[in-house]
Amino acid sequence: MDIYSNRNTLKFIIMIFALLIGGFSVLYTNDLVKRLAEREQKLIDLAAKGYREIATTEFSESQGFLFREIIEANTFVPVILTDEQGNYISHRNFDPPAGLSPKKQQAYFQKRIEEMRSQYEPIPIEFAGLKQYIYYQNSELINQLRYYPIIQLAVIGLFVLMGYLAFSISKNAEQNRVWVGLAKETAHQLGTPISSLIAWAEYLRTKPELDAEGVVAEMDKDIQRLQMITARFSSIGSEQKLKLENVVEVVNTAIAYLRSRLSKKVEITIKSDPEEGEILALINRPLFEWVIENISKNAVDAMAGVGKLSITITELPEGNVQMDISDTGKGIPKNQFRKVFEPGFTTKKRGWGLGLTLAKRILEQYHKGRIFVKSSEPGKGTTFRILLRSRA
Ligand SMILES: Nc1ncnc2c1ncn2[C@@H]1O[C@H](COP(=O)(O)OP(=O)(O)OP(=O)(O)O)[C@@H](O)[C@H]1O
Ligand SMILES: [Mg+2]
Known part of the structure; x- marks a missing residue:
């Protein structure tokens, strides 16, 4: 059956697609950011020219127009105008925090100027022997756009995760119903012939002439x-x-029953720590015996009928019982520890x-216990570990 390898291929393809979409989205947005930033830079250049023009020519109607159209057209790029020494003169397109003392305000603008300088060199404006600087930085829009792919990916990821969870929960619920339904039905159907067989055995017991060779x-x-x-x-x-129940006794009984049906060349040992007395754990006996049977049968299969099977039962301090089942069989590759x-x-x-x-x-x-492959080495053997509880 290779539904599992198919499922893994599907997972792989979906992953590749997700990475492609994610990568494309990041690259595309980066390009967009770059182009927008270039455009903003041009706008600031233009604004700087506007300032220069206003400062160097005499005031006229057309200057008023220039001022409005060019400088005021910039409603989004934060700028600070400073004098030659870098002292604050005025700003545009951001709000300093309200209620600052003049000293604090000065410090605030100084910090903003540093920030701006780290992004772009200021544009100098010279006129009438004076020099001023325009500092500027990327608009809020560009900053937001830069984070956009991350937010987008996070939202998509969350969505996919939710879908996957919903799907696997409903799949589990469905599997549960199948397991439980099938098991119940089987038990139910076996009931009638078994009662009938019991009655037949009773009947035979009453007729010794029919039970010649101890058939009953x-x-x-x-x-x-x-x-x-x-x-x-x-x-x-x-x-x-x-x-x-005393799991040492339960395991011994289950193994004694199995031993008669297993190859004689398998040496089975059961050890417990503490050696004397009982080790109690909360179990459902018929089901737990089933577990021991399945794992022991697998171990015997893995050893092809020849080798050692050892079970070690240990009482742990926090109300847990640990059971290690080791064989000297063919082993399980590490990448199959969960798959098995x-x-x-x-x-x-x-x-x-x-x-x-x-x-x-x-x-x-x-x-409410656990089972996992504790260790395994190809060609040498495998240890399965079971954890049970001794307190509810
Ligand atoms: N002790 C072991 N050593 C090596 N491989 C093991 C061991 N136990 C399990 N496996 C591997 O895990 C697989 C799954 O085991 P599982 O008991 O679930 O199914 P199975 O034994 O193949 O079939 P069945 O349904 O009859 O038990 C096995 O086919 C085997 O490859
Ligand atoms: Mg098996």
Whole structure:
């Protein structure tokens, strides 16, 4: 199944598109800013010429016109006019903060002049042996435009994120319904034939002549197995109460049951810390046994039936129980540590890729616990770590 690699390709293509759109938007706005800034610079140049003209020729009608048209046309580029020593004379297109003392105001303009000088060289105006300077800087519009692509990208990003969240939440809700519905239905359907089988076994027990070779005892084992499967499916299909159980005992029982069905060449050890006594954790027994079974089966598969499987159960101080399950199998590549938990991910010919999905689901949703690949080395082995709680 390669729905996952397809999904990753799709994600990659969307990322590339997002980067292209983002990059184009930034470049385009930068070009716009540059052109606007050039235009503003020309305007200031023109204004400077206007000043010079007014200062050097005698006042006339046409000067009044020049003054209005050229200098007052600039309603957006902040400018300060200073004398030769750089002392403030007048300003345009920005408001100094109100209520400043003359001294503070002087300092304020001085700061603005410095700011302007760092952006553009002032334009000198000379007339009648006097010299003045026009300081100016980019208009508010240009500054805003510079930040525009960032704001735009942030808004788009937020939008995409919201869409993605909404989508994945509804997808999860849908998956939940499928899981739960299917599990409930399976448990329900198994119920009738199992009760019937139990009755048949009872009937056979009353007729010793029919039970010559201990068939009924074998049948009972299969019935028990079927009942266990039903218990698992019905547990996953409904909200479950957790019980404090001794997980060392639970793991031992589950493994003892598995051992008879696994290759004899797998050496299984179970250790606990503290060694003596119980280690209690809040679990749903049928479901937790299912987890142990799935992980152990995977381990045995990974070792191709030969190797060591060791389980270490440790009581942690903060009311947590930690369980490490290690094998000496083929290992998992680092880039698949998360992937192995996705439904449908399998490297086996006859695998469904559901074992670990189910384990993760059981631990996270029903036990408020965790499961992850703690470590793995190709060719050497893998350790899965499970965390359980011993307090609600
Ligand atoms: N202990 C392990 N060592 C190496 N690879 C592992 C181990 N456990 C799981 N995997 C990898 O993770 C994949 C997914 O495991 P999962 O149990 O979810 O599905 P599966 O075993 O392939 O199929 P099934 O649904 O029958 O369990 C496996 O196919 C395998 O490649
Ligand atoms: Mg499996």
